[in-house]
Amino acid sequence: MRTKIVAGNWKMNKTPSEAAALVEGIKALVKDVTTVEIVVCPPFTDLKDAAAACAGSNVALGAQNVAWAESGAFTGEISAAMLKDLGVTYVIIGHSERRQYFGETDATVNSRLKAALAAGLTPIVCVGEKLEEREAGQMETVIVKQVKDGFADLSAEEIEKTVIAYEPVWAIGTGKTATPVQAQEVHALIRRTLAEIANGEVAGKVRIQYGGSMKPANAKELMDQPDIDGGLIGGAALKADSFADIIKAAL
Ligand code: PEP
Numbered sequence: 740m741r742t743k744i745v746a747g748n749w750k751m752n753k754t755p756s757e758a759a760a761l762v763e764g765i766k767a768l769v770k771d772v773t774t775v776e777i778v779v780c781p782p783f784t785d786l787k788d789a790a791a792a793c794a795g796s797n798v799a800l801g802a803q804n805v806a807w808a809e810s811g812a813f814t815g816e817i818s819a820a821m822l823k824d825l826g827v828t829y830v831i832i833g834h835s836e837r838r839q840y841f842g843e844t845d846a847t848v849n850s851r852l853k854a855a856l857a858a859g860l861t862p863i864v865c866v867g868e869k870l871e872e873r874e875a876g877q878m879e880t881v882i883v884k885q886v887k888d889g890f891a892d893l894s895a896e897e898i899e900k901t902v903i904a905y906e907p908v909w910a911i912g913t914g915k916t917a918t919p920v921q922a923q924e925v926h927a928l929i930r931r932t933l934a935e936i937a938n939g940e941v942a943g944k945v946r947i948q949y950g951g952s953m954k955p956a957n958a959k960e961l962m963d964q965p966d967i968d969g970g971l972i973g974g975a976a977l978k979a980d981s982f983a984d985i986i987k988a989a990l
Pocket residue numbers: 748906910911912913914950951952953971972973974975
């Protein structure tokens with residue numbers, strides 16, 4: 740059995756003091772949850788305060804990106820060691836907004852993924868097709884390519900340490916959710932692809948989250964699907980009660 744993992748992607752929202760308050764609110768609502776992994780991913784500038792608020796609780800801390808280099812002349816980037824030193828244990832890599840607005844490609848995802856793994860961070864690697872790709876019947880090709888190229892040159896042991904988030908781009912922040920059947924189809928495809936590039940045992944262990952307008956009202960039916968192992972939550976993660984309700988739907 741895979742432990743479900745629910746992570747909040749706060750995107751560019753919340754100041755440091757707001758972040759600490761949100762973590763406190765989440766902690767109070769989920770303090771009795773022991774069987775779901777809970778992660779919050781605030782902006783870099785919030786991490787120190789969020790780490791202090793998360794300390795000693797069942798809420799783990801993630802970042803929204805990580806540099807592929809260890810240090811040096813990479814203005815604006817943050818290294819894996821810097822994140823680890825702050826108490827970060829997870830990192831989102833290749834979110835569709837990074838791909839859309841900041842030129843991320845499967846190659847940059849691959850480099851960042853290797854840096855995260857080398858530092859012992861757990862990567863949450865995002866994949867997902869655009870609406871026009873789905874409508875053109877290209878969903879399968881796009882997803883398989885993102886997984887194969889994003890995970891290129893990784894050993895089966897490294898792949899086993901990752902979490903994948905399937906986030907159809909057309910469902911992110913739009914209020915349109917993939918149906919449980921649509922999402923399960925893609926999750927099963929991702930798991931088959933992992934079996935191909937690693938092996939069946941590893942494919943069976945990797946957690947695959949669904950992301951895209953997940954909210955308390957639809958979380959349970961999505962996470963009840965056999966290959967959906969949690970959620971990566973945007974908008975609904977910015978309020979303690981809706982995020983906690985999604986976590987409880989994973990129980
Ligand atoms: C996301 O950005 O990872 C996401 C899933 O956003 P939302 O839940 O707002 O669609």
